[in-house]
Amino acid sequence: MKIENSLPRPQLPETPPQTGLQFTVATEEDFEEIMAMSQDIYGGLDYLPTRYTAWLSESNRTVILARKQGKVIALESVCVIDDGDTMLVEGLRVAPQERGKGVAGVLLRFCSQLVKSKWPEVKVTRLTRDDQLGPKDFQKYRLITKQGILLVRFNAEDLKLRLSELGLHVTLPPSSEGTPQGSDTPLVPPVLLDLNEAHQMFLNSGLMSDVLPNATIVQDWQPFKPLPSNMAILLKKDIDWMVDDRDVPAVASLCTHPFRVPGGPYRVGDDTYYLNIDVFGKDIGLVLQQFLSHLRRHTATLKGYVMCQMFLYPPMWKPMVEFCRQTLKVELVKEYTEQCVVESDVM
Structure with missing residues (x-):
C-alpha cells in the first residue's frame, strides 16, 4: 500500500490487494485532482471547495482518498461526533468512470476500520442521504429523521x-x-x-x-x-x-x-x-x-x-x-x- 503524505498522518489499516485500490490521507496538494474528479458532483453546486481546507484541519476528522493506478478516483470524509460514539460519514464522491463498481463500499469499510483503530469507542455510523431509500437500505440502516x-x-x-x-x-x-x-x-x-x-x-x-x-x-x-x-x-x-x-x-x-x-x-x-x-x-x-x-x-x-x-x-x-x-x-x-x-x- 502506497501512502504519500508530507505530514504525520494516522496509521492506515491494510487494504485487500485484490481491490486494486490504494488509500491515502488527503492533503492540500490533492485539492486540484479531487476537484477534477468531482466536476459533475451536485450539478456543479459543490460545497467541497469552500470546506476542504477546514476539513483537513479538524482534529476529529479524517479525509481519505482512494487511488487507482495512482489517480484519485474517490473521496470519503469521516468525522467523530457525539462524545466519540458516532462516526459521521460525508462527502462521498466517486469518479464517473468508477461508479457502480463497488468502490464506495470498499472505501466505507476502509474508513470504518480506520476510525475503529483510532477511536475504538465508536458504536454508530451515521450519514445523510437525499436519494430514495429502498427495502435493502432499511436492512442496513435505521431511519433517524x-x-x-x-x-x-x-x-x-x-x-x-x-x-x-x-x-x-x-x-x-x-x-x-x-x-x-x-x-x-x-x-x-x-x-x-x-x-x-x-x-x-x-x-x-x-x-x-x-x-x-x-x-x-x-x-x-x-x-x-x-x-x-x-x-x-x-x-x-x-x-x-x-x-x-x-x-x-x-x-x-x-x-x-x-x-x-x-x-x-x-x-x-x-x-x-x-x-x-x-x-x-x-x-x-x-x-x-x-x-x-x-x-x-x-x-x-x-x-x-x-x-x-x-x-x-x-x-x-x-x-x-x-x-x-x-x-x-x-x-x-x-x-x-x-x-x-x-x-x-x-x-
Missing part, C-alpha cells in the same frame, strides 16, 4: 425588491396542519440568538423536545445529537440561530452563511451563491417568518444568483413551493426530494 428539500433559485437584486414590496404582512400559504388559507398575517420578527443563547437553548431538552426532529440537530447535512461537545463544533461555524420565542420555542432554524459555488448548469454570470436553511417545527406561519428573515439578512449583501436550499417538515413542502412561486416569484429548481438521516451499528 427526514426533512423535505426545497431548492429554489433567484437573482439577489430581484428578491431584495420583492421582499421590500411585501412589507410587514404576507399571505400565509395553505398548510396540511390547518393554517387558514389565504390569511394575512403581520410578520413578527423572529429572535436571532447569540452564541451563548443558542448553546443554552439547544442543550435544553425540555425546551427543544417538541422542536428538534427525533432529538437531532441537522445543520447543512450534518446530523448531531444535542450534546455540549457537538454544540462546541456547531458554534464555531458561521451560522445564524433563530427561534420564534426564547421562552417557549415552537420553530427553530439554522442558516449557514452564503458561500460561493461554481454554479454548474444554473450559473448565469460569475457570482453564484449557496444558502442553506435548516428549519425545525410544524407551524407554517412561524416557518415562513424565519425563512423570510434569513432571506432579508443575507440577500442584503449579495449580488448575482443564489441557490437557496431549505429543509423543512415534509407536509410543508408543497405550500411553501406555492408561496415561493406565487409571492416571491422565484424559480423551483427541482421537484420534491427528501433528506434522510440514517445510521447503523459499527461492526
Whole structure:
C-alpha cells in the first residue's frame, strides 16, 4: 500500500490487494485532482471547495482518498461526533468512470476500520442521504429523521425588491396542519440568538423536545445529537440561530452563511451563491417568518444568483413551493426530494 503524505498522518489499516485500490490521507496538494474528479458532483453546486481546507484541519476528522493506478478516483470524509460514539460519514464522491463498481463500499469499510483503530469507542455510523431509500437500505440502516428539500433559485437584486414590496404582512400559504388559507398575517420578527443563547437553548431538552426532529440537530447535512461537545463544533461555524420565542420555542432554524459555488448548469454570470436553511417545527406561519428573515439578512449583501436550499417538515413542502412561486416569484429548481438521516451499528 502506497501512502504519500508530507505530514504525520494516522496509521492506515491494510487494504485487500485484490481491490486494486490504494488509500491515502488527503492533503492540500490533492485539492486540484479531487476537484477534477468531482466536476459533475451536485450539478456543479459543490460545497467541497469552500470546506476542504477546514476539513483537513479538524482534529476529529479524517479525509481519505482512494487511488487507482495512482489517480484519485474517490473521496470519503469521516468525522467523530457525539462524545466519540458516532462516526459521521460525508462527502462521498466517486469518479464517473468508477461508479457502480463497488468502490464506495470498499472505501466505507476502509474508513470504518480506520476510525475503529483510532477511536475504538465508536458504536454508530451515521450519514445523510437525499436519494430514495429502498427495502435493502432499511436492512442496513435505521431511519433517524427526514426533512423535505426545497431548492429554489433567484437573482439577489430581484428578491431584495420583492421582499421590500411585501412589507410587514404576507399571505400565509395553505398548510396540511390547518393554517387558514389565504390569511394575512403581520410578520413578527423572529429572535436571532447569540452564541451563548443558542448553546443554552439547544442543550435544553425540555425546551427543544417538541422542536428538534427525533432529538437531532441537522445543520447543512450534518446530523448531531444535542450534546455540549457537538454544540462546541456547531458554534464555531458561521451560522445564524433563530427561534420564534426564547421562552417557549415552537420553530427553530439554522442558516449557514452564503458561500460561493461554481454554479454548474444554473450559473448565469460569475457570482453564484449557496444558502442553506435548516428549519425545525410544524407551524407554517412561524416557518415562513424565519425563512423570510434569513432571506432579508443575507440577500442584503449579495449580488448575482443564489441557490437557496431549505429543509423543512415534509407536509410543508408543497405550500411553501406555492408561496415561493406565487409571492416571491422565484424559480423551483427541482421537484420534491427528501433528506434522510440514517445510521447503523459499527461492526
